[in-house]
Ligand SMILES: CCCCCCCC/C=C\CCCCCCCCCCCC(=O)SCCNC(=O)CCNC(=O)[C@H](O)C(C)(C)COP(=O)(O)OP(=O)(O)OC[C@H]1O[C@@H](n2cnc3c(N)ncnc32)[C@H](O)[C@@H]1OP(=O)(O)O
C-alpha cells in the first residue's frame with residue numbers, strides 16, 4: 001500500500017498480477033479496493049461519497065461487499081437479509097431471520113473489514129422493494145471489535161486464496177441510520193416513501209463493473225502462466241525426437257506447441273475483448289449519469305458473456321500450462337498452482353458461469369424473436385436475423401471464418417428457439433420448456449460469445465498500429481486462434497453448412513503449419529508481456545532460464561531441510577520403527 005501511495009497509483013488501478021506477486025494466496029483488501037470502492041462510487045449519492053470515500057481512500061474504513069448468503073448466491077432476488085425502515089427513529093433495522101440468511105463468502109469480511117456494503121431486502125411502509133445496498137459499519141473503527149448486533153467470523157480453509165479471509169455475517173436487529181442506504185439511484189424518504197430508480201437493475205451495477213474487471217484480470221493471469229510454461233519449454237530437454245539425436249527442447253514437440261500457442265493467442269483475445277467491454281462500460285456510465293439507461297442491457301449481457309468465457313478459458317489454459325510443465329508444474333514454486341487456485345474461483349464468483357450464460361441466452365432468444373417481428377434490436381445481435389451471406393469473402397479467409405461463426409451462431413439460436421417453441425407446446429409452461437432446453441441455450445451463449453471474442457481479436461489486429469513484422473506475428477496468432485476454436489466447435493459449422501468436412505481438414509492442416517511457423521515466436525511473444533521475475537514468482541519461468549538451479553535453491557528453503565533429522569523422527573518414526581508393528 002505504501003509503494004502504491006509513493007507512486008501515486010490507486011490500488012484499484014494496480015494490476016491484479018502486481019498484487020498477486022506480493023500476496024500469492026489471495027489479497028484481504030481486494031474486495032475493499034475493487035467492489036467496495038466501486039459500490040461507493042456508483043451507488044452512493046454525492047453527499048454519501050463525501051462522507052465515506054475519503055475515509056475509504058485513507059483505509060480508515062476497510063470495506064467488503066456482502067451480498068451472498070449461505071442459502072443463496074446466484075438468485076439475488078432470493079436474499080433473505082431484511083432492512084426494515086422504522087419511521088419512528090428514521091433507521092433501518094438489519095436482521096438475519098434464518099440460518100440460510102447468513103452472509104457467507106465476502107472477501108476480507110472475516111478479520112480485515114470494518115464495514116460492508118450489505119445487500120438486503122428493503123421493506124418500507126409494509127412493502128418489500130427487493131435487494132438494495134446499504135453502508136454498514138461492522139467493527140469499531142478504533143478497537144476493531146465487532147459491534148453489538150453484528151456477529152461475524154471467517155468461513156474456514158478453501159481451495160485457494162486463503163489469505164482473503166472470506167467471512168460470514170449475521171445481524172440481530174442491528175440499526176443503521178436511514179441515510180446509510182446507498183441513495184444514488186433509489187431512495188427512502190424520511191416519511192418512508194420509496195423513490196424508485198430509473199432502471200430496476202442499477203443496484204446490480206457493482207457486479208457488472210467487477211465482471212468487466214475480472215475479464216481483464218483473467219488475461220493477465222493467463223499471460224503469467226503461458227510465460228512460465230513457454231520459457232520452461234525452451235529450457236527443458238526431454239526424450240528423443242529423432243532416435244539417437246540429442247534430446248530436443250520440449251517446445252519442439254508439436255503437441256507441446258499445441259498446448260501452449262493457442263493459449264498465448266487467447267491472452268490477446270481476452271485482452272482485446274476486455275478493452276472493448278471496458279470502453280462500452282465507460283460509455284454506459286457516462287450515459288447513466290445523464291439519465292439514459294438504454295445501453296445497460298447490452299453491457300450487462302456482454303459483461304456476462306466475456307466474464308464467463310474468459311474465466312473458463314484462462315482456468316483451462318493455466319491448467320494446461322501446469323500439465324505442460326510435467327512434474328515440475330506441480331511444485332508450488334513453479335507459481336502455477338497458485339495461479340490456478342486464484343483463477344478457477346472466477347468461474348464461480350461474480351455470477352456462476354452457467355447462470356451468466358443463461359442470461360446471455362435469454363437475451364439472444366429475445367433479440368431473435370424481436371428481430372423476426374421487425375422490432376429494433378441492439379447492434380451486437382442484429383446478425384441473428386440478418387446474417388450476411390458467406391460468399392462475400394474469399395473462401396476460408398479470416399473474414400469468411402468470422403462469417404462462418406456468425407452464421408453458425410445465428411443458426412444455433414434459430415434451432416434452439418424452434419426447440420423452445422416445440423417444448424413450450426408440449427409443456428404449456430415457458431419456464432419448464434426453458435429448463436428442458438437449457439443445455440442447448442448455454443451452447444448458444446457460448447458460440448455467440450466466442451464469435452464476439454474472435455471478431456474483437458481480428459478487428460483489433462487489423463487496426464493495430466505496429467511494425468509490419470509485429471503485425472504479421474499477431475495476424476498468425478489470430479489466425480491460429482480462429483482455426484483452433486473452429487476445430488473445437490466443428491459440429492456447429494458442419495450443422496450450419498458454413499464449412500464442409502474438406503474445409504475443416506484444410507483448416508486443420510493450416511493449424512499444424514501455423515504451430516511450426518509460430519514456434520520461433522513463442523518465447524519472444526511471452527517475453528513481450530514483460531513480467532518481472534519477482535512478479536511471476538516462478539522457479540520455472542524466470543527470464544534467465546536457470547530452472548534447475550532455482551528449483552534446487554528453493555528446495556533448500558523448505559522448513560524440513562533446516563535439520564538433517566527431523567523432530568518427527570524422534571517423536572513418531574523411531575518409536576514406530578522399534579515397535580515391530
Ligand atoms: C473495470 C476496470 C478494469 C481495469 C482493469 C484493472 C486490472 C484488474 C485489477 C483488478 C481486478 C479486480 C478483480 C476483482 C476481483 C474482486 C474479487 C471479487 C470477489 C467476488 C465477489 C462476488 O462474488 S460478489 C457476489 C456476486 N454475485 C453474483 O454475481 C450473483 C449472480 N446473480 C445475478 O447477478 C442475478 O441474480 C441474475 C442476473 C442471475 C438474475 O437477476 P434477476 O433475477 O434479478 O433478474 P432476471 O433473471 O429475472 O432478469 C430480469 C431482467 O433484468 C436483466 N438484468 C439482470 N441483471 C442485470 C444487470 N446487472 N444489469 C442490467 N440488467 C440486468 C435481465 O437481463 C432481464 O432483462 P430482460 O430484458 O427482462 O430479459
Ligand SMILES: Cc1cc2nc3c(=O)[nH]c(=O)nc-3n(C[C@H](O)[C@H](O)[C@H](O)COP(=O)(O)OP(=O)(O)OC[C@H]3O[C@@H](n4cnc5c(N)ncnc54)[C@H](O)[C@@H]3O)c2cc1C
Nearest residue numbers: 065066067068072073074105106107345349350351352354
Ligand atoms: C472465492 C470466492 C469469493 C467470493 N467472494 C464474494 C464476495 O466478496 N461477496 C459476495 O457477496 N459473494 C462472494 N462470493 C460468492 C459468489 O458470488 C457465489 O458463490 C456465486 O455467485 C455462486 O453462487 P452460489 O454459491 O449460490 O452457487 P449456486 O447458485 O448454488 O450454484 C450451484 C450450481 O447450481 C447451478 N445453478 C444455480 N442457479 C441456476 C439456474 N438458474 N439455472 C441453471 N443452473 C443453476 C449453477 O450453475 C451451479 O452449477 C465468493 C465466492 C467465492 C468462491
